[in-house]
Amino acid sequence: MSRIEQNMSVTGEAAATLNTGQKLASFLGMSGLIILCLAAFNLNFPNKVLWLSIALGSIIAGICWFAQATYSGRPAGIKNDGVWFKSMTSRGYLAYLTGLGLTGFYILLYFYPEYLGLRAQGDNVGLIALFDPLSYLLSGNPASQWFVYGTLYTIAILAFGVKFLWKYRHNRYEKLRTYSVMFFQLAFAFLIPEFMSRLNDDGMNLPYYDLKNIWPLNYYNFEQYRIDGFLSSGDIGLALLIFGVVSIFVITPILTYKYGKRWYCSWVCGCGGLAETAGDPYRQLSDKSLFAWKVERWVVHSVLVFVVLMTTAVVYSYLGYDSSKYWLTRDVFLIGVGVFLSLLFAAIWYFKRQELQKDARYGAIGYLVIILGLIAFHYFSGQNLFLFNAENLRQAYGFLIGSIFSGVIGTGFYPIFGNRVWCRFGCPMAAILGMQQRLFSKFRITTNGGQCISCGNCSTYCEMGIDVRAYAQKGENIVRSSCVGCGICSAVCPRGVLKLENGSTNNRITTENGVVGENVDLLDLLKQKSL
Amino acid sequence: MEHIVIIGNGIAGITAARHIRKASDCRITVISGESDYFFSRTALMYVYMGHMKWDHLKPYEDWFWEKNRIELINAWVDHIDFKNKELGFSSRETLRYDKLILATGSLPNRFGWPGEDLDGVQGMVTKQDLEKLEERTSGIHHAVVIGGGLIGVELAEMLHTRKIPVTLLVRENGFWSSVLPPQDAKMISEHILAHGIDLRHETELEEVLGDEQGRVRAIRTTSGEEIPCEFVGLCAGVRPNIKFLESLDIETHKGILVNEFLETSVPDVYAIGDCAQQKKAIGLRKPVEAVWYTGRIMGETVAQTVTGTRTSYQPGNWFNSAKFFDIEYQTYGWVFNKPGLNEQHFHWQHESGEKAITIAFDTETGKFKGINTFGIRMRQKVFDRWLNEEKTITHVLSNLKAANFDPEFYERHEAEIFKYFTKNLQNT
Ligand SMILES: Cc1cc2nc3c(=O)[nH]c(=O)nc-3n(C[C@H](O)[C@H](O)[C@H](O)COP(=O)(O)OP(=O)(O)OC[C@H]3O[C@@H](n4cnc5c(N)ncnc54)[C@H](O)[C@@H]3O)c2cc1C
Numbered sequence: 001m002s003r004i005e006q007n008m009s010v011t012g013e014a015a016a017t018l019n020t021g022q023k024l025a026s027f028l029g030m031s032g033l034i035i036l037c038l039a040a041f042n043l044n045f046p047n048k049v050l051w052l053s054i055a056l057g058s059i060i061a062g063i064c065w066f067a068q069a070t071y072s073g074r075p076a077g078i079k080n081d082g083v084w085f086k087s088m089t090s091r092g093y094l095a096y097l098t099g100l101g102l103t104g105f106y107i108l109l110y111f112y113p114e115y116l117g118l119r120a121q122g123d124n125v126g127l128i129a130l131f132d133p134l135s136y137l138l139s140g141n142p143a144s145q146w147f148v149y150g151t152l153y154t155i156a157i158l159a160f161g162v163k164f165l166w167k168y169r170h171n172r173y174e175k176l177r178t179y180s181v182m183f184f185q186l187a188f189a190f191l192i193p194e195f196m197s198r199l200n201d202d203g204m205n206l207p208y209y210d211l212k213n214i215w216p217l218n219y220y221n222f223e224q225y226r227i228d229g230f231l232s233s234g235d236i237g238l239a240l241l242i243f244g245v246v247s248i249f250v251i252t253p254i255l256t257y258k259y260g261k262r263w264y265c266s267w268v269c270g271c272g273g274l275a276e277t278a279g280d281p282y283r284q285l286s287d288k289s290l291f292a293w294k295v296e297r298w299v300v301h302s303v304l305v306f307v308v309l310m311t312t313a314v315v316y317s318y319l320g321y322d323s324s325k326y327w328l329t330r331d332v333f334l335i336g337v338g339v340f341l342s343l344l345f346a347a348i349w350y351f352k353r354q355e356l357q358k359d360a361r362y363g364a365i366g367y368l369v370i371i372l373g374l375i376a377f378h379y380f381s382g383q384n385l386f387l388f389n390a391e392n393l394r395q396a397y398g399f400l401i402g403s404i405f406s407g408v409i410g411t412g413f414y415p416i417f418g419n420r421v422w423c424r425f426g427c428p429m430a431a432i433l434g435m436q437q438r439l440f441s442k443f444r445i446t447t448n449g450g451q452c453i454s455c456g457n458c459s460t461y462c463e464m465g466i467d468v469r470a471y472a473q474k475g476e477n478i479v480r481s482s483c484v485g486c487g488i489c490s491a492v493c494p495r496g497v498l499k500l501e502n503g504s505t506n507n508r509i510t511t512e513n514g515v516v517g518e519n520v521d522l523l524d525l526l527k528q529k530s531l
Numbered sequence: 532m533e534h535i536v537i538i539g540n541g542i543a544g545i546t547a548a549r550h551i552r553k554a555s556d557c558r559i560t561v562i563s564g565e566s567d568y569f570f571s572r573t574a575l576m577y578v579y580m581g582h583m584k585w586d587h588l589k590p591y592e593d594w595f596w597e598k599n600r601i602e603l604i605n606a607w608v609d610h611i612d613f614k615n616k617e618l619g620f621s622s623r624e625t626l627r628y629d630k631l632i633l634a635t636g637s638l639p640n641r642f643g644w645p646g647e648d649l650d651g652v653q654g655m656v657t658k659q660d661l662e663k664l665e666e667r668t669s670g671i672h673h674a675v676v677i678g679g680g681l682i683g684v685e686l687a688e689m690l691h692t693r694k695i696p697v698t699l700l701v702r703e704n705g706f707w708s709s710v711l712p713p714q715d716a717k718m719i720s721e722h723i724l725a726h727g728i729d730l731r732h733e734t735e736l737e738e739v740l741g742d743e744q745g746r747v748r749a750i751r752t753t754s755g756e757e758i759p760c761e762f763v764g765l766c767a768g769v770r771p772n773i774k775f776l777e778s779l780d781i782e783t784h785k786g787i788l789v790n791e792f793l794e795t796s797v798p799d800v801y802a803i804g805d806c807a808q809q810k811k812a813i814g815l816r817k818p819v820e821a822v823w824y825t826g827r828i829m830g831e832t833v834a835q836t837v838t839g840t841r842t843s844y845q846p847g848n849w850f851n852s853a854k855f856f857d858i859e860y861q862t863y864g865w866v867f868n869k870p871g872l873n874e875q876h877f878h879w880q881h882e883s884g885e886k887a888i889t890i891a892f893d894t895e896t897g898k899f900k901g902i903n904t905f906g907i908r909m910r911q912k913v914f915d916r917w918l919n920e921e922k923t924i925t926h927v928l929s930n931l932k933a934a935n936f937d938p939e940f941y942e943r944h945e946a947e948i949f950k951y952f953t954k955n956l957q958n959t
């Protein structure tokens with residue numbers, strides 16, 4: 001094996017070299033980035049409008065041109081030639097360099113925004129100040145580090161979205177969902193909240209709200225300052241607050257039942273949007289081992305437990321005791337959460353016992369932890385016990401999960417661990433949607449009888465690290481909580497074996513363990529045990 | 532404890548091992564001289580093209596075998612003593628067995644072409660072939676591939692992705708026309724040409740020419756043309772890998788002869804996969820079938836037999852699939868390159884030249900016999916049912932939607948196909 005690997009990486013140069021167009025395009029894009037870097041180093045650009053336009057324009061144009069130079073003039077079809085020869089996409093030095101750059105940016109953004117030009121007093125300077133013209137244009141306010149980030153994020157999804165569209169131009173499923181994430185990012189995550197903040201002048205106090213960013217992904221949605229903001233903003237504010245609650249408790253379950261978690265993870269979500277566009281070249285880097293799957297289940301569900309506890313604690317902390325002032329008191333809230341979770345757990349247990357055998361233990365543990373937590377809140381609340389202090393919990397969550405996990409590791413490490421590390425291991429929203437997808441959904445990936453040749457393309461290019469082949473080669477449907485329905489496994493399959501479908505919930509989870517057309521007795525024999 | 536030994540760690544041998552383990556606690560040993568672990572031979576091309584690394588080709592993680600108590604030996608068997616139930620390895624070691632399953636796969640055909648042993652002439656079947664290919668094609672300027680079949684087009688695509696100009700020699704006047712009907716073959720030929728492959732129809736290899744160092748420098752075709760090249764890929768089919776058995780007391784012909792229970796002429800010795808040859812052909816199937824899924828079904832079947840439930844090999848309706856550059860191909864039932872007696876072909880082709888179907892049906896009864904589909908994925912389950920229920924072509928075409936397996940939102944052509952059918956065929 002080692003001989004092949006070595007040879008492949010040494011002699012793969014033919015496929016790995018860039019053509020002239022790609023080189024020029026990279027140069028153009030990089031020069032845009034360099035302008036931004038210079039701004040960060042406090043080089044004062046006289047005409048901000050001009051230089052910002054040049055910088056962002058060259059980044060967008062560079063990426064689109066690169067896509068054009070890569071894919072146009074070549075026949076439509078799967079474009080994975082040389083993926084494992086290129087330094088950038090096979091954890092070579094370019095990948096590490098990019099990873100380092102990205103993580104560095106996230107560390108500055110989250111922890112040292114002053115280096116980007118944030119000033120506690122007076123006007124911002126540097127990179128942030130360079131974005132002022134655009135920010136004034138949209139919201140009427142000066143730029144913040146989050147505005148800079150949001151703009152670059154949106155540009156990344158749009159420009160790399162164009163690249164993705166070109167790459168998969170033969171595949172309408174891929175095209176539609178890419179248009180969708182591009183739209184939701186531009187409109188919902190970027191423009192609407194900026195416009196909304198214009199409303200805030202006349203007596204309104206709306207918090208920045210990306211409507212598609214649903215709790216628990218948006219873990220801070222029910223914090224006191226936001227609730228206060230919503231409640232003090234009249235009907236619109238109230239409507240937004242109600243929408244926030246309805247999104248997770250009503251809209252999400254309905255859509256996930258009908259279409260699987262993909263409606264969110266690869267059609268709407270911004271994290272997913274970035275992963276599917278800018279992150280697409282790195283999807284093959286996900287870890288497919290059984291061990292990684294075990295780690296995934298523990299970690300992602302722990303984050304879910306963590307966010308439920310944290311949010312409960314936070315809401316609890318600003319509710320009152322006196323039911324005559326407001327019906328929702330601390331105790332009513334705690335009991336409510338407890339009853340809701342018990343009912344949920346009981347319902348799952350009742351309806352899905354058979355399918356749950358293995359996972360039930362983990363579910364029960366998670367449930368128990370939360371319930372114990374609730375009880376603890378109740379008894380220790382006055383005493384400010386460190387572990388259950390709401391503010392500490394919130395800060396710990398924001399630091400560990402919100403910043404380090406989803407930003408620094410989740411995105412910064414794209415070129416090393418793949419593009420969906422956050423979505424797979426960290427996202428509590430994905431955990432909730434995943435449970436629903438596994439237990440109550442019409443979605444599955446159907447396998448086409450005995451056509452699978454076990455080639456492994458599907459598993460290799462599954463960004464969630466699902467060993468798709470393990471199911472396909474047995475003729476089993478793929479019903480996995482982590483599947484985000486990106487459809488790439490189906491696209492890269494050279495034998496037309498996989499189809500993402502919404503269908504009847506009966507027989508959704510098959511263990512056919514054989515092939516249509518085989519001897520019927522043989523099928524019966526094979527069904528008895530599965531290995 | 533009973534010891535079952537399997538020679539060959541391909542899909543056939545490994546499937547047998549897995550299913551024997553499901554049904555029994557006996558000792559299982561799998562031997563192969565090619566690789567430490569089972570890998571997907573069908574995916575060799577993707578390693579060369581940089582889509583995957585070698586490790587991605589392994590369908591099971593390395594710990595799987597020990598956990599399931601399947602012992603693996605990486606060595607060549609060069610002798611079998613059937614009387615004493617003992618294998619001899621090339622290292623002179625031996626191993627005893629109680630039951631033996633031969634799953635030795637196939638080797639590329641060679642036809643004794645002059646110069647076929649020169650450095651730079653090779654097939655594309657084994658891991659070692661892939662390694663040689665990697666070494667031999669680095670920095671070369673032209674390659675020639677002989678043979679218009681499934682492996683030939685894969686090898687052409689592989690070289691093409693490394694930007695090596697390829698000449699592909701095909702004996703017939705259309706790609707894979709020994710199998711595909713003329714219109715299908717023509718469409719694929721055009722697709723291959725459109726990708727920039729120098730596809731030569733009706734051209735055969737006469738001789739491979741070498742230089743002083745014994746390396747390929749050119750080939751000469753039967754029409755006398757000389758094509759300079761530094762690499763020649765021989766892809767003119769495969770044959771069962773049974774050389775080491777030929778002097779032994781076991782019935783062989785092209786392959787190892789087996790009955791419907793996959794039993795050979797020697798008691799307690801079975802043969803499965805590419806190396807097996809059915810004494811009595813099953814339906815219209817060839818007696819030797821070198822395809823992935825038949826190897827798997829034979830493995831599943833023989834596992835039942837050796838663990839006490841004697842089971843016959845019943846592969847069901849014929850199906851298969853392949854991919855020619857960007858065009859996916861699937862087939863269900865029988866569509867031969869020429870319509871048989873009382874048989875007719877219905878052919879529809881999309882204007883893009885990248886999608887088509889060809890359906891074979893009975894001229895008198897209209898009975899549906901089989902379909903070739905290009906660029907449109909179809910559901911095996913549905914066609915399997917239609918074949919078993921002996922539906923007519925009209926039924927198939929009016930329900931074609933139910934068989935569609937393309938990804939969601941893909942453009943659909945059922946209405947167009949049906950219209951084309953009623954216009955052109957139904958009234959004739
Ligand atoms: C490039 C390529 C592409 C293909 N694509 C497709 C496809 O798309 N679809 C399809 O259906 N089929 C395809 N095939 C055919 C398919 O791969 C074979 O039918 C299948 O692999 C046969 O499996 P097997 O288990 O019978 O034998 P093999 O996979 O050949 O395994 C036999 C093993 O036994 C070992 N062995 C043999 N003799 C000895 C010995 N004396 N001692 C020790 N070890 C020994 C060999 O080294 C080998 O490792 C393709 C084949 C090739 C080469």
Ligand code: SF4
Nearest residue numbers: 462483484486487489
């Ligand atoms: S299983 Fe397929 S659709 Fe699901 S995440 Fe993996 S590649 Fe995407």
Ligand code: SF4
Nearest residue numbers: 452455456458472493
């Ligand atoms: S890509 Fe298709 S043929 Fe290959 S292993 Fe996956 S399902 Fe099977």
